[in-house]
Amino acid sequence: MKGVLLINLGSPDSPNPKDVKKYLGEFLMDERVIDVPKWLRTFLVKGIILNTRPKKSAKAYQKIWWDEGSPLIIISERFQKKVQERAKVPVALGMRYGSMSIQKGLQELHDQGVDEVLVVPLYPHYAMSSTETVIEKTKEEQQKHFPNMELTIVPSFYNHPDYIRVLSEKIKENLEGVDYDHILFSYHGIPERHIRKTDPTKSHCKIDGSCCNTPSKAHEFCYRHQCFETTKLVAEYLNLPEGKYSDSFQSRLGGDPWLKPYTDKEFERFPEEGKKNLVVITPAFVADCLETLEEIAMEGEEEFKEAGGEEYKHIPCLNDDDAWVKVMTRWINEWSVAKAEVTA
Numbered sequence: 205m206k207g208v209l210l211i212n213l214g215s216p217d218s219p220n221p222k223d224v225k226k227y228l229g230e231f232l233m234d235e236r237v238i239d240v241p242k243w244l245r246t247f248l249v250k251g252i253i254l255n256t257r258p259k260k261s262a263k264a265y266q267k268i269w270w271d272e273g274s275p276l277i278i279i280s281e282r283f284q285k286k287v288q289e290r291a292k293v294p295v296a297l298g299m300r301y302g303s304m305s306i307q308k309g310l311q312e313l314h315d316q317g318v319d320e321v322l323v324v325p326l327y328p329h330y331a332m333s334s335t336e337t338v339i340e341k342t343k344e345e346q347q348k349h350f351p352n353m354e355l356t357i358v359p360s361f362y363n364h365p366d367y368i369r370v371l372s373e374k375i376k377e378n379l380e381g382v383d384y385d386h387i388l389f390s391y392h393g394i395p396e397r398h399i400r401k402t403d404p405t406k407s408h409c410k411i412d413g414s415c416c417n418t419p420s421k422a423h424e425f426c427y428r429h430q431c432f433e434t435t436k437l438v439a440e441y442l443n444l445p446e447g448k449y450s451d452s453f454q455s456r457l458g459g460d461p462w463l464k465p466y467t468d469k470e471f472e473r474f475p476e477e478g479k480k481n482l483v484v485i486t487p488a489f490v491a492d493c494l495e496t497l498e499e500i501a502m503e504g505e506e507e508f509k510e511a512g513g514e515e516y517k518h519i520p521c522l523n524d525d526d527a528w529v530k531v532m533t534r535w536i537n538e539w540s541v542a543k544a545e546v547t548a
C-alpha cells in the first residue's frame with residue numbers, strides 16, 4: 205500500500221533557551237549543515253555556537269511563537285491535514301530535526317499498512333543542508349526500522365509549472381493596489397562551498413555571473429541556479445520588467461563566504477538607489493517560519509526603514525493555501541495512480 209511523508213526542517217519544542225539549545229545542537233551537528241570534520245564541528249557547535257546562540261535565537265522565536273506552537277510546525281500540520289482530506293493515500297508529516305521526527309512519520313505510515321512511501325522534501329530548491337539531509341536521514345531510518353518499505357523521492361520543484369503558477373498567483377494577489385519600486389526575492393543562503401561540493405561535474409559551478417545561466421547537468425544540484433531560475437520563471441509569468449526585481453540570500457551564519465548578495469545589505473542599499481517602496485518574497489520556504497516572520501517581516505522592515513526606506517511588505521509563503529494544497533494533492537494522486545498502473 206502507498207503513502208506519503210511530507211518533510212520540513214522542524215522547530216524547537218518551545219521558544220525557551222533550553223529547548224532551542226537542544227534543537228540547535230541536533231541541527232548544527234548535522235554533517236551536511238556544518239560540513240567540517242567531526243572534531244571541528246563539535247568544537248564549533250558545542251564549544252562556541254551553543255554558548256551564545258540559543259539565548260539570541262530563543263528571543264527571536266519568542267517574537268513569532270503562536271499560542272498553538274511554532275508557526276512552521278502548525279502551518280505544516282494544517283497543510284498536511286488539508287492534503288490528507290483530498291489525497292487517495294495516507295499522508296504523514298515528519299521533521300528533519302526536533303520531536304516530530306522522520307522516524308515517527310514513517311512509523312505512522314507503517315501502522316496504516318504503508319510499504320511504498322513517496323518522500324516529499326518540502327524545499328523547492330536542492331541543497332545538501334536541506335533536501336539532501338532529509339533524503340539521507342529518511343533512507344537511514346527506513347533501513348534501520350522499516351527494511352521492507354520502498355521509498356520514492358520527489359525531486360526539487362523549483363521550476364515545476366504548478367509551483368511557479370501558485371507562487372506567481374500568490375504574488376499577484378498580494379501586489380494588487382500596492383505601489384512598489386522593487387520586488388526582492390530573498391532565498392535562504394548557504395555557504396558558497398556547498399555549491400562546489402554538490403557540483404557533480406566538479407568544474408561547472410564558479411559562482412560567477414554566468415555559470416548559473418549556462419546549461420549544465422550541475423544544475424540538478426545547484427541551489428544558486430535553482431533559486432535564480434524560480435525568480436526568472438515567476439518574473440516571466442508576471443511580466444515583471446527587468447530591473448524591477450532582484451535576488452538575494454538571507455540567514456547567513458559564521459564567517460565563511462555565503463551566496464551573495466546578502467539580503468540585509470540589499471535592505472541598506474535600496475533606499476540609497478531610490479527604491480523606497482519594497483516588496484519581499486521568500487520562495488525558498490513553503491511555510492512561514494522564524495526566517496520569514498522574524499528575520500524578514502520584522503527585522504527586515506526595521507533595517508530597510510532605518511536606511512531610509514518608506515513602504516515595506518513581506519508576502520507570506522504558500523502555507524496552507526488551497527491552491528498549493530491542490531497542487532500537492534495532484535502530484536500525490538498522480539504518483540499513486542501511476543505506480544498502481546505500473547505494478548498492476
Ligand SMILES: C=CC1=C(C)c2cc3[nH]c(cc4nc(cc5[nH]c(cc1n2)c(C)c5CCC(=O)O)C(CCC(=O)O)=C4C)c(C)c3C=C
Pocket residue numbers: 213214215216228236237238257261274276327331333334392393394395455457488489492493494495
Ligand atoms: C530553505 C531551506 C533551508 C536551507 C538551505 C537552510 C540552510 C542552513 N540553515 C542554517 C542555519 C539555521 N537555519 C535556521 C532556521 C531555519 N532554516 C530553514 C531552512 C533552511 N536552512 C528554516 C525553515 C528555518 C526556520 C526554522 C523554524 O523553526 O522556524 C536556524 C535556527 C534559527 C537561528 O538560530 O537562526 C539556523 C541556526 C545553516 C547553517 C544552513 C546551511 C549551511
Ligand SMILES: [Fe+2]
Pocket residue numbers: 392455
Ligand atoms: Fe536555515
Ligand SMILES: [Fe+2]
Pocket residue numbers: 409410411415416417423426428429
Ligand atoms: Fe550554478
